[in-house]
Every structure is written in C-alpha cells, then in structure tokens.
Amino acid sequence: MDGGLDSVSSYRAFRVHRSEQGSLARSIEELDDRDLPAGELLVEVHYSSLNFKDALSATGHPGVTRHFPHTPGIDAAGVVIESETSSVQLGEEVIAIGFDLGMNTPGGFGQRVRIPSHWAVPRPADLSLEESMALGTAGFTAAACLDKLEVQGMRPSDGPVLVTGATGGVGSVAVGLLSGLGYEVYASTGKPEQSDYLRRLGASRVLDRNELADDSGRPLGRETWAGCVDTVGGSTLASAIKSLRYGGSVACCGLVGGTSVSTSVFPFLLRHVNLLGVDSAEMPEGEKKRIWNRLADEWRVGGVEMITRSLRLEGLSEAIDQILAGRMVGRRLIDLRSS
Ligand SMILES: NC(=O)c1ccc[n+]([C@@H]2O[C@H](COP(=O)([O-])OP(=O)(O)OC[C@H]3O[C@@H](n4cnc5c(N)ncnc54)[C@H](OP(=O)(O)O)[C@@H]3O)[C@@H](O)[C@H]2O)c1
DSSP: OOOOOOOOSEEEEEEEEEOTTSOEEEEEEEEEGGGSOOOSEEEEEEEEEOOHHHHHHHTTOTTTOOSSSBOOOSEEEEEEEEESSTTSOTTOEEEEESTTBTTTBOOTTBSEEEEOGGGEEEOOTTSOHHHHHHHHHHHHHHHHHHHHHHHTTOOGGGOOEEESSTTSHHHHHHHHHHHHTTOOEEEEESOGGGHHHHHHHTOSEEEEGGGGOOOSOOSOOOOOEEEEEESSBHHHHHHHHHTEEEEEEEEEOOOTTBSOOOOOSHHHHHHOOEEEEOOSSSOOHHHHHHHHHHHHTTTOOTTHHHHEEEEOGGGHHHHHHHHHTTOOOSEEEEESSOO
C-alpha cells in the first residue's frame, strides 16, 4: 500500500504566499528538496491530513505561521530517504506530528519534509501510514485527552462523557474511541443534521450545542458528566466544568468557540473536579510513541474509514475554507502519492 515515489529532488507542495500588502494566495508548486531547511531526516511524505491549525497557518495567523511563502501541514507520514543519524534507518516508515512542522518549518502539504529526528516516531507495526494520517493530530489529540482522563481515574462505569465540537476531527475520533471502549458518549454539535453520523460513530445521545449554553449565573450546574473532551473552549468549557460529577475531569484541547474561560472556584472546591490541559505538538517523542502505540492496539478506533475522506493537494484549498467556517465533518486525509 505504501509504495515509493521516484527518487527525484523535485516535489509538489501546496504553498501559501503573502504579498507586500499582506494578502495571501494559495497555489500548488513544483519545488526542489535542496530548498528545504537543514535537518537529520529527509522524509518522502505519502500521507498528511488537514487540521484546524493548518487552516490558521494558511490564513496567516501570526501565532502559527510568520514566514511566507510557506508549506503548511502539521502532520506527515512517510518513508525516510536520507538520514544523518544512526537511530533512524533509510527506508524506515515514520510519523511526524507537531513541533514546528507546518508552522514555520515546511510541512506535510509537500511531498518532502526535512526534520530533526526527534520529531519522527516509528510507525507502529499495526497501523499503516494511511491509517496514522486518517487519525492525524486530531485523532492523536483525542487519544491524548482520553489518556489524561484515565490517569485521573475515569472509567466507563463512572457515567456519561461529553464530547464538544463532536463532528469535527478531534470530536469525531473522540466519540468513536470512547464509545468503542464502552463509554456512554454525549455528543454536542452545532450540526443537528449530522445526528445519524454521530450515532453511527457510537454516540448514545446527540445534544444541540445550544443545550449546553448556561447563562444562569449559578456557580454550579447539575452533576452530569463523569468526564469531558472539550474542543471548543470559551463558555462551552465553562459550562462543562460546572456540570462535572464529583471528582470528574475535563480535558481541554481546543479553542474554536473562544479562548477565555469564565468560571468560579466552586466546582473545584466543592466537587473536587479537574481541568486538564492537553498539548499534542510539543509532547516528547517517548510520550508520542506511547499514544500512537495505544491507537494501533487497544485503542484502535472503529469507523475511521467512515469519518475520513481522501483528498489530493488540489482539494486542500476548499477544505481549508470549510474547516475555517466550522463546517467540517470528520477528517480529511491528504494523499500525496497521487498528488
Ligand atoms: N491541544 C492540541 O494539541 C490540539 C490538537 C488538535 C486540535 N486542537 C484544537 O482542537 C480544536 C478542534 O480541532 P479540529 O481539528 O477537530 O477542528 P475541526 O475539525 O474544525 O472541528 C471543530 C468543530 O468544532 C465545532 N465548532 C466550530 N466552530 C464552533 C464555534 N464557534 N462554537 C462551538 N463549536 C464550534 C464544530 O463541530 P460541531 O458543529 O459538531 O459543534 C467543528 O466541526 C481546534 O481549536 C484545534 O486548534 C488542539
């Protein structure tokens, strides 16, 4: 399935240019791998995937990308074709997500990346490159959230778990992962027309995102959730915190609905709840390896094919606009072998 590209130094990439006036333009270009930055590994990228952060990069969000022209793509999976370190062999299949990849280092929306060796983890035996990128940073982050919730002691018998932004990339994988492990999953969405999709992924109940809105001003809500994977932030996160059951936890990983959170201390003082931060980008290599191995094994997510659509580089621009508008459902795999 993961055959090689011809070993030529030119490759194709989805690029973003910024004019002197600050306007941005996207194009697909032929590049030369001699233009890539220095790094221990040259990787022939077979697959990448689209994440919310890529859309921020492609639209010049200064917290993500400052230098243009730029090749976004925070995810890349492929084969090592040059290695300056004995720890990674030529021909090894690797997965690289996060760190500076696709931010200010040319990323996975090009058929080649050159990266430091600690950005790459070996592909787990039971996860193909294609499967790893169907999950991508979004799926990895859903797993990292569950990993942290479990460390706090969350178990399926504790009660319902809320997933917010449920039709998005992180949300969809979180719903599939949790339900596959026997959790009762409540999926919150702004797309009620996608209820069937969420139920097929395993959600027990689908909530309209407005049902979570809480403008009562009360410091505590009804004890409802044993845990929560929150991709939204803002008032959604605040409302999840005050509705946790005694000792419950929220894994906070996203900001699509806002970056400020207003909460009193009462849920923490009276209900012993936990607010857990999750970052997939700078997570050390050993931790990344551990989470990927869980995803390849005991946490294999069912239904990934159902949530994933494959695109070539040509389809990226439209998908970026879709994710920015909050209209994305599931995941987009980028197939660079056929691009
Ligand atoms: N911490 C980390 O390491 C990490 C890693 C990956 C992603 N993230 C973050 O996680 C978030 C989700 O990423 P993603 O890749 O899953 O993005 P995505 O595919 O675009 O999904 C986001 C989903 O959030 C919901 N949403 C969109 N706009 C909203 C709004 N204004 N208010 C409430 N809900 C809204 C939508 O789902 P519904 O219509 O179903 O509600 C949307 O599909 C992003 O903020 C991203 O930056 C963080």
